[in-house]
Amino acid sequence: MKNGYTLLLLLPAMIATSALAQTPTPDPDAKDKSEVRFLAKKRIESDLQGLYNTLTFDDVGEFERELVIKNSYLSSTNQVFYNDDVLIEDDIDPKHLNANDPATVKNWRVGDYLKELDLRYAKTTSETIRFSNLQASIPERKGDHYEVRMFYTSKFGGIYMLKSNGKTTRLYYDQSTSRVATLRADKIDGKWQVLITQILFLRPTETLNKPAPAVVAVMPTVAAATPPASPKPETPRKETAASNAKLPAANPGNLAVGGAEQEFYQPTDNAPVWFKWDLKAMQVVRSESAQIPAGFFRRGSEKGRSYTYYAPDSSRMVVQQKDTIRYRPAGGAEVSLLRKLAPKPTVAETPAPEVAFQPPANANKMAADLPKPASMSAATPRSATVTAPPTKTPTISPVVAQSLPPTISLPAPAATQTTKPFIASVVSAPTARVSTGPVAKPATTLGPGLNNTMKAEQAKMVKRYQTQGWLQLAAGVAGLVGGYLTYSSLQRDYGTYKARVETVNNEYDIWREMARQPAGQRLDPVGFNSYASPGIFAAYGAGLVGAGLAANGVLRFGKAKKVKKQVWK
Amino acid sequence: MKQIFLFTLLAAVAGCHQDPAVPGSIIPATCQLGMIETIDESTSANGNTSAQTSLYNAFGSVVSESFRRRQGTATTATTATWDARYTYDADKFLTAYEQTGGPGIRETYQYDGTKRLTKVQRTAAGGNQTVDYTYSGDKVSEYTVKNSAGVATARYTFAAGILTGVTVSNGSATVTGGKIMSRAYTDGASCTYQFDAQGRMTGLDSTRGTAKHQFVFSYDTRNYAPNASLQQRGWPKPDLDLGGINPVSALTALATSGVRLDQLGNSRLAGNLASVTYRLFTNGVAGAPVVTTYQYAYNSQNFPRGFSRSDGFRTKYYYTNCP
Numbered sequence: 001m002k003n004g005y006t007l008l009l010l011l012p013a014m015i016a017t018s019a020l021a022q023t024p025t026p027d028p029d030a031k032d033k034s035e036v037r038f039l040a041k042k043r044i045e046s047d048l049q050g051l052y053n054t055l056t057f058d059d060v061g062e063f064e065r066e067l068v069i070k071n072s073y074l075s076s077t078n079q080v081f082y083n084d085d086v087l088i089e090d091d092i093d094p095k096h097l098n099a100n101d102p103a104t105v106k107n108w109r110v111g112d113y114l115k116e117l118d119l120r121y122a123k124t125t126s127e128t129i130r131f132s133n134l135q136a137s138i139p140e141r142k143g144d145h146y147e148v149r150m151f152y153t154s155k156f157g158g159i160y161m162l163k164s165n166g167k168t169t170r171l172y173y174d175q176s177t178s179r180v181a182t183l184r185a186d187k188i189d190g191k192w193q194v195l196i197t198q199i200l201f202l203r204p205t206e207t208l209n210k211p212a213p214a215v216v217a218v219m220p221t222v223a224a225a226t227p228p229a230s231p232k233p234e235t236p237r238k239e240t241a242a243s244n245a246k247l248p249a250a251n252p253g254n255l256a257v258g259g260a261e262q263e264f265y266q267p268t269d270n271a272p273v274w275f276k277w278d279l280k281a282m283q284v285v286r287s288e289s290a291q292i293p294a295g296f297f298r299r300g301s302e303k304g305r306s307y308t309y310y311a312p313d314s315s316r317m318v319v320q321q322k323d324t325i326r327y328r329p330a331g332g333a334e335v336s337l338l339r340k341l342a343p344k345p346t347v348a349e350t351p352a353p354e355v356a357f358q359p360p361a362n363a364n365k366m367a368a369d370l371p372k373p374a375s376m377s378a379a380t381p382r383s384a385t386v387t388a389p390p391t392k393t394p395t396i397s398p399v400v401a402q403s404l405p406p407t408i409s410l411p412a413p414a415a416t417q418t419t420k421p422f423i424a425s426v427v428s429a430p431t432a433r434v435s436t437g438p439v440a441k442p443a444t445t446l447g448p449g450l451n452n453t454m455k456a457e458q459a460k461m462v463k464r465y466q467t468q469g470w471l472q473l474a475a476g477v478a479g480l481v482g483g484y485l486t487y488s489s490l491q492r493d494y495g496t497y498k499a500r501v502e503t504v505n506n507e508y509d510i511w512r513e514m515a516r517q518p519a520g521q522r523l524d525p526v527g528f529n530s531y532a533s534p535g536i537f538a539a540y541g542a543g544l545v546g547a548g549l550a551a552n553g554v555l556r557f558g559k560a561k562k563v564k565k566q567v568w569k
Numbered sequence: 570m571k572q573i574f575l576f577t578l579l580a581a582v583a584g585c586h587q588d589p590a591v592p593g594s595i596i597p598a599t600c601q602l603g604m605i606e607t608i609d610e611s612t613s614a615n616g617n618t619s620a621q622t623s624l625y626n627a628f629g630s631v632v633s634e635s636f637r638r639r640q641g642t643a644t645t646a647t648t649a650t651w652d653a654r655y656t657y658d659a660d661k662f663l664t665a666y667e668q669t670g671g672p673g674i675r676e677t678y679q680y681d682g683t684k685r686l687t688k689v690q691r692t693a694a695g696g697n698q699t700v701d702y703t704y705s706g707d708k709v710s711e712y713t714v715k716n717s718a719g720v721a722t723a724r725y726t727f728a729a730g731i732l733t734g735v736t737v738s739n740g741s742a743t744v745t746g747g748k749i750m751s752r753a754y755t756d757g758a759s760c761t762y763q764f765d766a767q768g769r770m771t772g773l774d775s776t777r778g779t780a781k782h783q784f785v786f787s788y789d790t791r792n793y794a795p796n797a798s799l800q801q802r803g804w805p806k807p808d809l810d811l812g813g814i815n816p817v818s819a820l821t822a823l824a825t826s827g828v829r830l831d832q833l834g835n836s837r838l839a840g841n842l843a844s845v846t847y848r849l850f851t852n853g854v855a856g857a858p859v860v861t862t863y864q865y866a867y868n869s870q871n872f873p874r875g876f877s878r879s880d881g882f883r884t885k886y887y888y889t890n891c892p
């Protein structure tokens with residue numbers, strides 16, 4: 001909240017500064033910048049907020065939630081984050097309110113952050129996460145794309161479930177947090193695609209015109225080749241404080257590294273790097289890569305099947321599934337390496353199309369992770385296609401090649417390349433959103449086994465939707481029929497009652513016509529609703545609930561049809 | 570789970586509804602004249618006692634009557650007895666009246682398509698008679714009495730339900746304000762009548778030759794006992810007023826002494842007599858007035874429970890349904 005006030009106090013200054021910064025000559029990029037700012041705001045206010053709330057709804061199934069998480073950072077119709085390397089400072093734990101105490105703040109990769117949110121945030125029936133006070137910085141050109149920061153206030157209105165020693169403690173979120181999301185805007189087919197590259201707490205010195213120090217390393221982008229001039233971090237964080245220039249120490253802890261020597265290579269230039277590692281440390285034994293120094297790393301955190309090894313200068317190696325190693329120098333751009341396998345797979349040497357084709361910045365990472373969809377078992381084999389060393393680097397136009405980061409050119413066999421968004425052909429959330437991937441990424445065709453598994457999963461989903469549809473439709477029709485029968489029965493009873501009243505009234509009318517001593521009065525029948533209550537309200541209720549269920553059932557069929565279409569596409 | 574619970578709840582209350590009690594009949598309990606009992610101890614009556622009882626159905630229509638009379642001393646007593654039955658159709662229209670014993674009157678009633686009384690056919694020991702009703706709109710325009718030969722003996726004409734003219738075979742009549750104000754008979758006798766604002770006859774002068782009989786009537790303000798019965802369905806309402814000449818029964822005896830008191834019509838609004846003053850004029854010289862007074866007792870509904878007349882005549886009224 002304090003940061004929110006700071007932001008509010010700084011806003012006039014920001015606006016004034018922004019106004020003063022304007023030159024008399026019109027900015028040729030003004031239109032693009034306006035568009036980017038608009039889309040960035042929309043991305044946070046609508047998509048990100050919607051994503052968080054979707055994950056916290058109690059009526060979203062586990063499969064769907066996992067799908068939503070995956071699709072949020074993979075190339076899909078619902079992509080919100082640039083890739084799975086997007087870092088998010090933890091604000092799920094109610095104790096984490098700002099960046100003042102970095103020791104208590106965790107940095108999550110986006111997938112882990114969203115899973116943590118899914119796991120820890122008590123499910124609700126309505127939206128409880130709200131973003132407000134959204135302010136966009138002036139987009140800054142970074143080579144062929146823009147970078148824009150969105151300042152906003154995040155308010156979690158639900159309950160955090162702290163699990164400790166088998167007990168669950170429910171903690172309420174009682175404060176808002178000030179957040180800054182960095183977004184990258186790429187122009188694809190004439191349209192701007194804006195995706196989130198990191199989300200941090202607002203730094204005390206950060207303003208709309210003054211970015212905070214790069215406290216968290218972001219994913220490799222073209223900007224890494226031409227890094228923006230940014231001040232030194234004021235509050236260096238554990239992971240990123242060191243400079244890229246500082247290489248890992250030779251062996252500061254006298255680490256003895258066991259394990260066999262294993263050869264990896266850097267896909268950009270096929271430079272081989274030899275590693276060995278064990279449960280305590282990793283050693284880069286030899287390196288022919290300009291980016292990878294030889295040295296020692298101490299075993300650090302472990303997440304799933306990823307192991308991280310740290311050097312004293314905070315640079316790190318992340319071993320993923322033993323087939324991919326990502327090296328992130330302190331403050332520098334990430335480099336990915338792939339295991340060298342023998343024998344090499346034979347891939348047709350079809351030249352890549354000479355189009356304005358930009359491989360995804362995280363293509364190697366995607367290749368390593370994507371074949372395992374959200375609901376897949378861990379045993380699902382990775383695609384050999386994406387982990388195999390290249391036989392030939394695809395031809396890329398010189399213009400594009402210049403803008404490519406040194407670590408992202410994952411060569412894929414031309415036969416498997418397509419301009420179709422990668423994951424959309426395999427996994428797509430049941431949504432009407434139009435697929436607009438950030439770039440025309442080379443699609444990687446999944447192995448037939450995995451493909452079949454995913455199809456089977458979706459077929460299950462179709463069946464579930466259909467079953468639910470039938471059940472709800474049947475219940476709805478039963479409700480409607482029951483409501484109608486009840487209504488008819490009550491109407492019939494009421495008719496009988498009215499006829500009895502009419503009979504005595506008719507007799508009275510005759511008597512009254514003949515009486516010399518008029519007395520008495522006609523009997524007023526009660527109204528239908530009074531007569532038929534409370535049964536009539538049950539009938540109305542049954543009708544309404546029945547109609548609702550029937551409509552929901554039809555919607556379920558629609559969902560099933562949509563998923564079915566995607567399965568057989 | 571919620572849906573199942575909701576459905577169960579709905580099913581549980583689906584059949585529930587109000588069931589207001591509807592009475593079998595809402596016809597209020599009003600006084601019904603059950604029996605009229607008379608004891609006549611006047612000098613001329615020679616010990617006359619009678620009782621007329623009526624029985625009603627649930628609707629309030631009289632279904633049967635019986636009349637018993639005994640007159641004279643134990644050794645010279647005469648009796649008169651008759652019973653009567655009223656018959657109604659399903660729509661409560663009176664279709665027949667039949668006496669057993671007594672005059673043996675039998676009447677049948679006919680109605681038109683709109684269920685209005687159009688004809689009464691009477692057969693009796695004294696001669697048959699037919700009464701025809703003709704309507705203009707919903708009001709009677711003509712009331713014709715015919716004898717057994719089908720010859721009209723009296724014809725009453727109406728405008729908007731008000732009597733405007735009377736044609737009779739034994740003389741003439743003048744009508745004013747819906748009332749017969751005078752009669753002239755072919756034998757030279759004549760009568761004049763006076764009425765009060767309620768249409769009750771208040772005076773009667775009957776002249777024949779040099780003698781004039783003068784009667785003055787007064788009434789109380791209570792309910793008239795015959796009003797404690799229903800009118801007939803389909804008959805003209807209110808009761809057809811045929812000019813108001815309906816001399817009270819107490820004067821019947823006087824008729825035998827030469828006074829013309831034919832019961833030409835019926836008074837629409839009769840009442841309980843409070844007194845009758847009689848005076849005989851001979852050659853214009855008034856005799857002493859003879860005043861007969863009535864003493865009544867009433868029930869809580871202001872209907873008379875009975876009266877005693879100063880000349881020794883007594884009547885008792887018995888009601889059913891009277892609170």
